[in-house]
Amino acid sequence: MxxxxxxxxxxxxxxxxxxxxxxxxxxxxxxxxxxxxxxxxxxxxxxxxxxxxxxxxxxxxxxxxxxxxxxxxxxxxxxxxxxxxxxxAPYITDRHVYEDITDQDDTSSVLSKVAARYAMTVSDTRSGLAEGALEQAVAAIEAADVMGFFAMGASLLCVENALLRFMRVGKRCLFFRDLGIRQISTSTLGPSSLAIGVSNSGRTISTVDSLREAKLRGATTLAITSFPDSPIVRHADICLFTPTVTGVVGPGEYHESMVSKIAQLQVIDVLYSLYAVRNFGSAIEGLERTSDVTALTRY
Structure with a gap:
């Protein structure tokens, strides 16, 4: 094509x-x-x-x-x-309530626009992810004794997905919702650790600061963001970029676009799948072990 x-x-x-x-x-x-x-x-x-x-x-x-x-x-x-x-354009007008949806859209139009944006995001993410960077990220995951995650706002959805995926296949993961404890947790990371910062804008202060501190501690750092010129990139050994329709500046609510989170979730699922197939035996053991643990939580 x-x-x-x-x-x-x-x-x-x-x-x-x-x-x-x-x-x-x-x-x-x-x-x-x-x-x-x-x-x-x-x-x-x-x-x-x-x-x-x-x-x-x-x-x-x-x-x-x-x-x-x-x-x-x-x-x-x-x-x-x-x-x-x-x-x-860096600013989005106040008439947009979600991506390109305005007060002029009816139900049919909203359904079509949201579906189209989701489909385009998945396609763009697939075509844009660099295989070399993915290989580096998976190697870092394999080498890490612990994976520390750092995110705020809607990017927490990506982290929750990552915790579920990687803990089920036996990887030790670290994440705290409390901001103070999360910042302190960077002091526990070291050369055998992998710190992962997730921020669509790449400018979330606590996430950027956490990745910087983790890097100073000797940890390998991975950033998942949409903007190559954002501050978080300066503190990342490995970067995975996702597409976005928003500018890096402008109204803060647009930095929380759910469309961008679809791309973040896709990146995590790709990383998890690559890791699992390359460590198939231990991954299956981990899935079976955690299935036994969670069996009593379901009818």
Whole structure:
């Protein structure tokens, strides 16, 4: 399938999302495009290469990295997105109560929009997760004597799912809902630990601070976030990026979008599944053991 043509995800959102996986040269191009996308629709490949201090072949590689066939097609996509007013504006108007739903939507429209956003999120998450980063994350999970989790708000749903998944297959997990105890718990982590911070915006103070402290303690750190330029990324050894439709700034309630949580849950389920199939014997034993423990809780 020609992903450059068929992928309906915002081209600017795709660049921002994938930038975190790029090498420094490609990242410079991504930053330049995102800084002033309106200038890109009329720039030549030679001028862009000069401005980013890269070769023209590197610009071509960048375009292919974001699933577009050619530089000319890339400029067309940028121009089309800007003309539609869909340039990932940082603020969402007050008329939106959930993603792109407004007071003008009826029941049928709401059903369609929510279903479409969920389906698109799952597809975008699948296409955007870097297999190399997933491999690193699974290796870190295998090596960890304990997995410490840090999150706030709706990202707690992701953590609850992770606790259920990984504890059932025998991994020791650490998580505290009390903020003070959660911060203190970072002092118990060390070189054999894995600290996982989950934050859609990547800017949640307690989550970022926890990951930073865990890293100082020698723990391996993993961030699950949507923004490659967010503070949490600076303290993460491994990053897994999820798609989002919201800006990194703007009304706080939009940072709690349930659509972004679907992507986080998907990432955890992928990590769990990869770990379980690579440790199949012990995973099955853990599932059977925990099934016995929980059997009395059900009719």
């Amino acid at each position: 020609d992903t450059g043509t068929d992928n309906k995800q915002s081209i600017l959102m795709r660049i921002r999302w994938k930038a975190g996986y790029m090498n420094p040269a490609l990242r410079r191009i991504a930053d330049r495009v995102l800084r002033a996308p309106e200038e890109i629709k009329s720039i030549s490949i030679k001028d862009l290469a000069v401005q980013c201090e890269v070769s023209e072949s590197t610009v071509t590689r960048f375009v292919r990295e974001i699933d577009v066939n050619s530089f000319q097609h890339f400029k067309i996509l940028i121009a089309e997105e800007l003309s539609q007013g869909n340039s990932a």
